[in-house]
Amino acid sequence: MAAPVTIPIVVNGACGKMGREVIKAVAQAEDMTLVGAIDKNPAVQGEDIGEVVGCGPVEVPITADLEAALVMAQSEGLGVMVDFTHPGTVYESVRAAIAYGVRPVVGTTGLSPERLQDLAEFAEKASIGCLIIPNFSIGMVLLQQAAVQAAQYFEHVEIIELHHNQKADAPSGTALQTAQMLQGLKKTYNSPQVEETEKLAGARGSTTADGIRIHSVRLPGLIAHQEVLFGAPGQLYTLRHDTSDRACYMPGVLLAIRRILPLKSLIYGLEQIL
Numbered sequence: 001m002a003a004p005v006t007i008p009i010v011v012n013g014a015c016g017k018m019g020r021e022v023i024k025a026v027a028q029a030e031d032m033t034l035v036g037a038i039d040k041n042p043a044v045q046g047e048d049i050g051e052v053v054g055c056g057p058v059e060v061p062i063t064a065d066l067e068a069a070l071v072m073a074q075s076e077g078l079g080v081m082v083d084f085t086h087p088g089t090v091y092e093s094v095r096a097a098i099a100y101g102v103r104p105v106v107g108t109t110g111l112s113p114e115r116l117q118d119l120a121e122f123a124e125k126a127s128i129g130c131l132i133i134p135n136f137s138i139g140m141v142l143l144q145q146a147a148v149q150a151a152q153y154f155e156h157v158e159i160i161e162l163h164h165n166q167k168a169d170a171p172s173g174t175a176l177q178t179a180q181m182l183q184g185l186k187k188t189y190n191s192p193q194v195e196e197t198e199k200l201a202g203a204r205g206s207t208t209a210d211g212i213r214i215h216s217v218r219l220p221g222l223i224a225h226q227e228v229l230f231g232a233p234g235q236l237y238t239l240r241h242d243t244s245d246r247a248c249y250m251p252g253v254l255l256a257i258r259r260i261l262p263l264k265s266l267i268y269g270l271e272q273i274l
Contacts, residue, residue: 007257008073010036010081010102012066012093015044018084018107018246020053025250026082027055032257035079036069037062066093070100077101080257083108087169091115094130098122103129103263105256107136107249109173120266129263133270134173136252140226141271143241144178147228150237151182154230156190158205162217162225170216171206174226177269179212 009026013019014037026032027050037049037060050058063069073079079102083093087110097104098119111119116132123130135141151157161175182189189211198204205215223243230237243249252270259273267273 006033008035008079010069010073012038012083013085015039021246024055035072074101103260110169123266127264129260130266132268134177136249156231158213160215160227165218171214
């Protein structure tokens with residue numbers, strides 16, 4: 001009897017905080033096979049990624065050669081690349097994966113709208129599924145859906161996102177996505193009540209085209225947190241999501257890997273595949 005076919009997985013950014021969690025989750029998934037672990041840190045090249053992340057040997061050496069790993073993942077036509085790297089390199093990695101026929105599942109944020117559009121066009125021409133997911137937490141999806149409901153009744157809203165101080169981009173992709181979802185209601189928020197003056201530039205945060213203010217906090221000790229505050233006379237409605245362990249993202253990552261196989265274009269946001 002033939003062995004069941006499993007999904008070949010390449011993890012790009014394998015030794016990062018999120019990459020390590022993905023390695024553990026994939027190693028435990030019966031329908032997935034880890035075929036590549038990409039990391040540029042010269043100190044770990046050639047080491048077994050399973051030993052490095054603490055889940056036991058998986059016989060996959062760490063390498064910096066993404067293209068070679070993509071060739072391995074593409075061999076059975078089912079390959080998926082999970083990318084948790086850096087805003088400065090993710091665009092080239094995703095284009096390379098699509099070119100090799102490997103489906104990218106991307107958690108790295110910081111892609112510009114122009115580059116997202118370019119990747120969407122490239123994926124469609126290649127008929128390759130691509131998932132860009134600012135946040136893999138089911139709880140965050142629920143928060144965003146609740147925020148859209150609340151925005152129908154409130155005219156004033158601000159977003160506060162808090163992350164560890166090794167996060168390179170601000171505001172976070174999740175905060176931007178939340179603001180974009182509220183913009184879908186075609187409203188203008190936070191109409192000025194007084195003429196404001198900032199004694200320090202940026203004290204009131206950044207402002208979207210429709211008036212939503214976003215504030216970014218970066219501190220050691222944080223992981224990933226977001227508040228959406230709605231205000232009206234006599235009341236404050238607060239939605240908050242807190243992450244205490246990056247393992248909370250793994251059900252979303254595994255779901256995205258399984259759902260991407262039949263896709264033929266780029267999809268943005270976990271809520272689109274639930």
